[in-house]
Amino acid sequence: MFDRLKQAFSSIASAVKEKQLGGQVLDKALFDFQISLIESDVAQTVAEALTAEVQKSLEGIKVERSVDPAEVVGERLTASLEAAFAKAGSVDIMANIREKAKAGDPYVILFLGINGTGKTTTVAKFANLLKKEGFSVVCAAGDTHRPGAIEQLSEHADRLSLKVVSQRYGADPAAVGRDGVLYAKAHHVDCLLIDTAGRMQTNQNLMEEMSKICRVVKPDFRIFVADALTGNDAVSQAQLFNQHVGFDGAILTKADADVRGGAAISIVYVTGKPVLFLGVGQGYDDLAQFNAKAFLGSLLA
Ligand SMILES: Nc1nc2c(ncn2[C@@H]2O[C@H](COP(=O)(O)OP(=O)(O)OP(=O)(O)O)[C@@H](O)[C@H]2O)c(=O)[nH]1
Ligand SMILES: [Mg+2]
Known part of the structure; x- marks a missing residue:
């Protein structure tokens, strides 16, 4: 299930990992991420909003050498999505x-x-x-x-x-x-x-x-x-x-x-x-x- 979406998430993480965080490289990685979200059936408006949120949360972030940048991006992505799911709440x-x-x-x-x-x-x-x-x-x-x-x-x-x-x-x-x-x-x-x-x-x-x-x-x-x-x-x-x-x-x-x-x-x-x-x-x-x-x-x- 959902392999395509998993791929979108792992590809942004590895793009960032190779090139470190920041600047045009990050912009390109985020843009590619947005495209793969859309290809994974995430609605365009949602893909845009999500990418913008992740971009914003990464602005000015300095990643220590010892920290894996892919992990940082992963955390931000999860945080944005978790916030949306949390807002929707859950029903027993x-x-x-x-x-x-x-x-x-x-x-x-x-x-x-x-x-x-x-x-x-x-x-x-x-x-x-x-x-x-x-x-x-x-x-x-x-x-x-x-x-x-x-x-x-x-x-x-x-x-x-x-x-x-x-x-x-x-x-x-x-x-x-x-x-x-x-x-x-x-x-x-x-x-x-x-x-x-x-x-x-x-x-x-x-x-x-x-x-x-x-x-x-x-x-x-x-x-x-x-x-x-x-x-x-x-x-x-x-x-x-x-x-x-x-x-x-x-x-x-x-x-x-x-x-x-x-x-x-x-x-x-x-x-x-x-x-x-x-x-x-x-x-x-x-x-x-x-x-x-x-x-x-x-x-x-
Ligand atoms: N693979 C799979 N097929 C499903 C699933 N849920 C429903 N289907 C199939 O989808 C088809 C349509 O399901 P229905 O329950 O008749 O859909 P409906 O919404 O009631 O359709 P209408 O009565 O025409 O409005 C059937 O062949 C179901 O077996 C699912 O979770 N997985
Ligand atoms: Mg029916």
Whole structure:
């Protein structure tokens, strides 16, 4: 995973190592670094901001002979990224669910994202994880638009022995969500996961529909699902959803096939929202907790 991004980090470190810190040499190394960030799917604005931050933090720095300049650059890079990830914070969603469950109220999670990013699969994976943690789960088939969407979620649910709340195609997804909440309350279910559509006639329709579900259902948590392989598109989608609907955290899918890895950095940087999990395959167990520290550590290893 993320080999390209790791390469970008190690190449700036070695460029600096060979030539010592400072002046045009550093400028060139930073410029090359910026290009490789962009090539690793870090959004251009983010790559620029990050490079400028590192450059600023290196200004006037004198490196002792005994100190490896590459290490200094590495530290600065990590510090800038750590600051961005720290600002986004982290969420212990299991703890939040547990707390609400104790109060006897279902914790409602809405899954959002453009078509094909992996929402429905992620709902199933997340349900599987919740079951393993000992929570009761119900799903709501909020994608009433795409033919086959309700059956797709129901098939996953059958395999995981879960109940799906659904209506017919064309029904109002907000009403499906509300049914889900009523069901979860009546049956004392700990957590309701609402799947949604990823495509409508226009993105504006989609945003309006998602906003309506939010108004009606008042979810406790909104998860934006992005396909890591779509790189810069994932970042524009994150901005779109963040501005028009709002979300509380992200899951990046298909990280198993992603050699670039920039999407995580960009989404956190641009939206200020944390990444909670990575999708790392098509199986139900292929959902890995995202650990910002480990992620940054592995980039600079
Ligand atoms: N390799 C890999 N494939 C994944 C991952 N997550 C989802 N997929 C695959 O991506 C494809 C699309 O997933 P869906 O869950 O149907 O995506 P969706 O967002 O619900 O799509 P729409 O319902 O059309 O909006 C499926 O073939 C999934 O198996 C992942 O983490 N890794
Ligand atoms: Mg779907």
